[in-house]
Amino acid sequence: MQDPILELIVKFAESDAQLETAVTLVVDGFLISGFVISRAQYMQHHILTSSIEQGIKDALAAGKPSDDGARAFIHLRDAMYFTPGQDPVPANESVVCRIGLDRVSAFHLGFLESI
Numbered sequence: 001m002q003d004p005i006l007e008l009i010v011k012f013a014e015s016d017a018q019l020e021t022a023v024t025l026v027v028d029g030f031l032i033s034g035f036v037i038s039r040a041q042y043m044q045h046h047i048l049t050s051s052i053e054q055g056i057k058d059a060l061a062a063g064k065p066s067d068d069g070a071r072a073f074i075h076l077r078d079a080m081y082f083t084p085g086q087d088p089v090p091a092n093e094s095v096v097c098r099i100g101l102d103r104v105s106a107f108h109l110g111f112l113e114s115i
Contacts, residue, residue, distance in 0.1 A: 002071075002101040010071045010101070014038040022111040025074070025104045030083060032099065033112040034076030042075035045096045074099050082112060 012019040013036045024033040079097045080088040 003104065006074065006104060006107055007071050007101060009036055010074050021109065024108050024110060024112040025099065026106040027099055027103050030081055031112055032076065032079055032081055032097065034079035037075050037077045039075055042096055042098060072101055074101055
């Protein structure tokens with residue numbers, strides 16, 4: 001079951017204000033920390049996903065589908081993966097990632113950093 005608070009944070013990122021919130025997620029035993037971004041921002045980050053996004057927009061140009069408000073994914077920028085006893089990955093580059101909301105078992109607001 002998806003957490004309604006986390007789903008609301010995703011909706012804030014997809015609003016006109018594009019509010020980016022720092023979060024740390026627990027996903028399949030990994031800690032993943034980053035800033036929540038909109039689906040559109042995620043799709044524009046890479047040439048392949050950008051092309052897919054444009055294809056979807058073109059296919060839907062005839063009529064806009066209704067938005068039921070439900071969100072299935074959370075998208076992060078500057079994502080870092082943490083495991084016990086290891087340095088965070090990646091150590092020196094910006095990564096965007098897409099995670100199924102139903103895979104998140106816990107979260108907290110804020111960016112996790114190693115000391």
